[in-house]
Amino acid sequence: GAGVSQSPRYKVAKRGQDVALRCDPISGHVSLFWYQQALGQGPEFLTYFQNEAQLDKSGLPSDRFFAERPEGSVSTLKIQRTQQEDSAVYLCASSLRSGRNTGELFFGEGSRLTVL
Amino acid sequence: QKEVEQNSGPLSVPEGAIASLNCTYSDRVSQSFFWYRQYSGKSPELIMSIYSNGDKEDGRFTAQLNKASQYVSLLIRDSQPSDSATYLCAVGNAGNMLTFGGGTRLMVKP
Numbered sequence: 001g002a003g004v005s006q007s008p009r010y011k012v013a014k015r016g017q018d019v020a021l022r023c024d025p026i027s028g029h030v031s032l033f034w035y036q037q038a039l040g041q042g043p044e045f046l047t048y049f050q051n052e053a054q055l056d057k058s059g060l061p062s063d064r065f066f067a068e069r070p071e072g073s074v075s076t077l078k079i080q081r082t083q084q085e086d087s088a089v090y091l092c093a094s095s096l097r098s099g100r101n102t103g104e105l106f107f108g109e110g111s112r113l114t115v116l
Numbered sequence: 117q118k119e120v121e122q123n124s125g126p127l128s129v130p131e132g133a134i135a136s137l138n139c140t141y142s143d144r145v146s147q148s149f150f151w152y153r154q155y156s157g158k159s160p161e162l163i164m165s166i167y168s169n170g171d172k173e174d175g176r177f178t179a180q181l182n183k184a185s186q187y188v189s190l191l192i193r194d195s196q197p198s199d200s201a202t203y204l205c206a207v208g209n210a211g212n213m214l215t216f217g218g219g220t221r222l223m224v225k226p
Contacts, residue, residue, distance in 0.1 A: 103148045
């Protein structure tokens with residue numbers, strides 16, 4: 001596709017339920033990022049992949065959060081035993097490059113998660 | 117203290133005026149600097165990148181970087197109502213991680 005595609009766009013989960021959020025980056029993009037954005041705040045870094053390698057997962061808030069990109073393309077962010085504080089928009093972004101130009105990111109439309 | 121600081125606003129300017137958005141960062145070894153625009157309910161989109169001290173101009177937008185003062189700014193000339201959005205400052209380190217500020221909401225009034 002022409003842009004970064006995320007699904008589902010909206011997800012309502014009951015507390016304790018597991019969720020999986022999918023990101024399909026722009027074809028050929030090496031770098032893939034997951035960010036969490038709470039209402040009225042800037043995106044907070046969660047994790048970074050270069051191809052299939054997860055090079056940085058320092059932003060994942062707890063061991064309930066897990067991300068993978070097994071073939072270096074599509075990525076999945078999984079949240080186990082969701083809590084109300086997990087409610088946010090989860091943004092996926094990709095970049096053609098690695099290194100300092102990695103910050104030239106293309107974002108998907110986000111997946112809005114609401115935990116009841 | 118957050119690593120990337122922005123005034124949350126709102127910053128209100130009349131149509132046709134210059135809007136000045138500011139950002140400070142704490143990590144002295146930061147190497148790359150970006151401005152993203154985010155319309156309400158939409159995802160961020162890149163509008164400017166700057167890597168060295170000085171000014172960089174692109175159309176109505178000028179990014180300014182001062183590494184000694186750890187300060188980066190964005191000027192929008194001839195502001196239009198369509199420029200009304202939240203502007204996110206982002207700073208990159210050598211490890212590829214991009215850290216965003218909280219954003220400044222800009223309102224351009226006709």
